[in-house]
Amino acid sequence: MDITLPKGVGYIIKELNKNGHEAYVVGGCIRDILIGRPPKDYDITTSADPDEVIRIFRKTIPTGIRHGTVGVVTTDGIYDVTTYRADGEYINSRYPANVIFIDDLVEDLRRRDITINAIAYNTEKGIIDPFDGTSDIRGKIIRAVGNPILRFKEDALRILRAIRLATTLNFNIEEKTLFGIVETMDGLQFISVERIREELNTILLSETPSRGISMLFQLGVMKYVVPELMPMAVFSQFNPHHDKDVLGHTLDVVDHVPAKLHLRLAALFHDCGKPGTFTVDRNGTGHFYGHEKRSVEIAEATLFRLKYDRKTIKKVLALIDNHMVSLDMKNELKLKKLIRRLDKENINDLFELKTADFVSKPESSGTKLFEISALRDRMMEIIERKDPLEIRDLAVSGQDVMNLGIREGREVGRILNTLLEKVLKDPKLNHKETLLDIARKELQE
Template sequence: MEISLPKGVRQIIRELNEHGYEAYVVGGSIRDALIGLTPKDYDITTSATPEEVMGIFRKTVPTGIKHGTIQVITADGMYDVTTYRSEGDYVQFRYPTNVIFIDDLVEDLRRRDITINAMAYNTEKGIIDPFNGTEDIRQRLIRAVGNPIERFKEDALRILRAVRLATTLNFNLEASTLQAIVETMDGLRFISVERIREELNGILLSDNPSRGISMLFHLGIMKLVLPEIMPMAMFNQHNPHHDKDVLHHTLEVLENTPKALDLRLAALLHDTGKPTAFTVDDHGIGHFYGHEKHSARIAREILQRLKYDNHTTDTVTTLIAHHMVSLDMKNEVKIKRFILSVGKENVAALLDLKTADHVGKPDSSGAKLYEISAFRHRIQKILDRGDPLVIKDLAVNGQDIMNLGLREGRQVGEILKSLLDHVLKDPSLNEKYTLLNLAQKELLHDK
């Protein structure tokens, strides 16, 4: 089988070959090409040492020279070129104590994690597949290279990579590989939260995120990844509006959200507060009053622990905190205040979350979907009109208010908020002269 390679990749392999060295494309790009996916990047492996690679190519960057990786710059892009290597013993379930450069491709492939990632290719030799990765692709299996327990003890992050690949490719975990994951998962305690976060993101942004989250629960891994959401599992809601436990409802919501990280995180975490908020009335019906506030708090703790950026954390918690908003809201001033509290940039995502949340319930009739659509239309009508919604939309600013004789910043802010309240009720007031007159009256009243 011939695999199409970018011009820069072909150039690098050709020049290394002309200087007497072996060179192949390796890893995920070969896997993706064989599956029929477009590779995201191309890594090259070679028998040349890092110093020899830098001697051959004019434009290089020693990005990871300690581990044998040199970045080669070509006319059509930059590509990592890594020397064949073997690795010494691993420490802390992640890092090899030393790296040894070798000249044997098969030994280099032997150190890799999953068989479908342990293949190499060049146009002259074709596919080099010593661990039957092509057969595992045909069988749709995720199988560790060699002894799976050894592979996962070397680097526990490979456990999450295996789950992510099984999720994104819709493959199954091979039996011995699955068993090894269960036996070695405690090694994940040594993995940085940043690495765990990136693998979680990969699962959430797949075409079938609920399958990946389910696997983390069923394998017992979730207690090491997101222990805060464990109480959702098998939590019976005892409510006629919910025919699933909290976890299975969450999985259905997750599956019905668009592929955006903020939204998928909000879907995963939107009901984490239900076990905390749960009460039962005199008729044996379960209720979750205020669970959205508990959920937003738990979500913020999770996102901060996993070191998500502030924007992501704030967006996700905002979506969760408002996901129970009433759809009956028709008063435009209330709708404007709602938009202000959520943020114009988050309104569409919140309504997408509301839609997915409804689809995940037994009563998924068109009536509720119509309500969501109508609410979306009322909001969009306001946005399309361009009505002032935030302080920066006002025809005056803080300096204008200070020019009236104020010095205290807090009072300036209070007046601006008051002016915005006037403008939310009547957009025609948003003229500089009118607002300054209103501000002057506020000042006189305060005196």
């Protein structure tokens, strides 16, 4: 099989061969090419040790030289070149205590996690596949290399990688590999939250994220990933507006929102507060009054624990907090305050979330979809009119207010907020002299 490699990759392999060393493209890039997906990057493995790689190439970067990796700079990019190696004993289910450089490609491939990631290629030798990863690609199977329990005990992050690959590739996890995950998942307690977060993000941004999230729950792995979501599992709603339990509904919503991280996170957490707010009325109907506020509390604590950036957290919390907003809202002052709570950039995302929330329920009428669209249109009309919505939109500044003789910062803020409240009710008041007159009257009271 002939595979077209980037110019820089071909150059690196050719130079290593010319100097008496083996060299192959390896891992995820070959897997993706065989599946028919464009590779995200290309990794090269070689029998040359790091010092030899540095000697051969004019410009290199010691990106991970302790583990045998050198970045080689070419005309079309920087490519990682890693020496064949065997890993020493692993520490805390994550990192090898030491690595041993070897000169055997098959032994290097043997230490890798999944068979479809243990395939090598160069133009001279073609495909090198000692663990039959190509058959697993054809069979759509995720299979650990060798003994899955040993693989996952060495590095527990491989558990999440296996689930992530099964999700993003729409593959099944082979039976022994599945049992290996269940047997060794306790090792995930040693994995950093940053690594867990990145695997979760990739699952959420896949074509069908519900599949990966379901696997995390079904295998019991979720208790190490986002334990805060565990109460949603098999929690019946006892409500005519829902034909699924809380988790089942949530998975539908996650699948129905566009693949934007903050939106998928908002969908994942939007109902997580339901188990903690559940009540049953005298007719046996379940209710979840104020669940959106409880969901915000859970999401905020969880996202900070997983070290998401503050901008993402703010967007997620705004969407969750407002996902139950009434569709009958017509009062412009209330609409403007809703826009302010959301920020303009989140309005379309809110309605994506509300639409996904609705279509994931058993209701069949299109009336609700029309109402969602109509509320969005009312809000967009206010924005397009460019009505003042923030203090920065006022025709006066903090300095203007201070020029009236106020020096205390809190009082300046109070006056500006009072002016904004009046302008929200009547945008025609937004003229400098008019606002200053109002401010003077406020000071006299």
